[in-house]
Amino acid sequence: MGKVKLIATPPSFPCARIEWALRIKGVEYEYIKEDLANKSPLLLQSNPVHKKVPVLLHNDKPIAESLVILEYIDETWKENPLLPLDPYERAQARFWAKFIDEKCVFGVWGATVAQGEEKEKAVDAALESLAFLEKEIQGKKYFGGEKIGYLDIVAGWMSHWLNVLEELGEMELLSAERFPSLHEWKQNFIQTSPVTDCIPPRESVVEYFRFGINYTRSLAASSKS
Numbered sequence: 001m002g003k004v005k006l007i008a009t010p011p012s013f014p015c016a017r018i019e020w021a022l023r024i025k026g027v028e029y030e031y032i033k034e035d036l037a038n039k040s041p042l043l044l045q046s047n048p049v050h051k052k053v054p055v056l057l058h059n060d061k062p063i064a065e066s067l068v069i070l071e072y073i074d075e076t077w078k079e080n081p082l083l084p085l086d087p088y089e090r091a092q093a094r095f096w097a098k099f100i101d102e103k104c105v106f107g108v109w110g111a112t113v114a115q116g117e118e119k120e121k122a123v124d125a126a127l128e129s130l131a132f133l134e135k136e137i138q139g140k141k142y143f144g145g146e147k148i149g150y151l152d153i154v155a156g157w158m159s160h161w162l163n164v165l166e167e168l169g170e171m172e173l174l175s176a177e178r179f180p181s182l183h184e185w186k187q188n189f190i191q192t193s194p195v196t197d198c199i200p201p202r203e204s205v206v207e208y209f210r211f212g213i214n215y216t217r218s219l220a221a222s223s224k225s
Contacts, residue, residue, distance in 0.1 A: 003058070004022070004027055004030070004056070004058055006031055006057075007032045007034050007042065007046060007047075007053055008032070008053045008054045008055075010033070011205045012053055013157035016156065016198050017066045017069075017070060017153050018054045019031075020148075020156060021073045021082060021153055023194035023198070024080050024148065024153075025073060025079060025082075027073070034053050039051060046062035046064070047062060050064060050065075052064075054066055058076070066154075067097055070082065070153060081149075082144075084149070084150075096143070096151055097151055097154040099129075099132070103129040103132075104126070104129045104130060104155075107125050107126040107130075108162060108173065110122045111123045111125070112169035113220070123173070127173060127178070130179060133155065134179045134180075134182050137185050139181075142189070148189065148192060152185075155189075156195065159189045159199075160200075161209075164202065164205045164209055165209060
C-alpha cells in the first residue's frame, strides 16, 4: 500500500489518535518527530493551511486533521474496521466525534485556562458535555461495542490527557462517582494494546499543556489591558 509516514509530536493527543489507528490496522509507518517551536519545512509544506500536526504522508501525499486522517486510514486499509459498517451507526459515530472535538475538548480546555469568576461557569459547561458522553457509553465496554473503534480513538484523550488538564486547571471532572461508565471505559481503553504502547510520559504532557495554558492566559490578559 506504499510508504506511510506520520509527522507528529508525542505529547499531542490528536497525534496519538493516528498512531492508535495505524497500529490497530497493522500498518507499518515511519514516525517523524516534529518540533512545534521550530516547525520543519516538511510540516509547512505538507500542511500549509494550518501548519500543525498530525499529518499523514501516504506515498508522499499529505493528509491533515486527525478526524480526516482516521477516516482515510479506515478506507485505505480495510482490515479491522474502525467505523461501523451500518450507515446510520457510522453517521452517529461521526456526530459524536464532532461533538467530542467541538464541545468536550474545547470545553475542558476552557475550564482549564479559566480563572476567577469564569472558572465555575467553564467547569459546569465542561461537565454538561461529558454528561452526554456518559449516557452514550452506558452499558458498553467501548463506544465501538466489544472492541475499540473510531469513536474510542477520538475520545481516547480522556484516558490520559484529561487527568493532566484536571491537575493543571485545579479541578475535578471525570470522577468515578460523577461519571461511572466513562470512568470504567477510560480504564478499559488505556489498558488495551496498542493504546498503552503509545501513551507519552506524563511529564511531557504536563510541560506541553503548561506552555499552552500560560500562552492562552497571557493572550487573554493582553486583550483586557
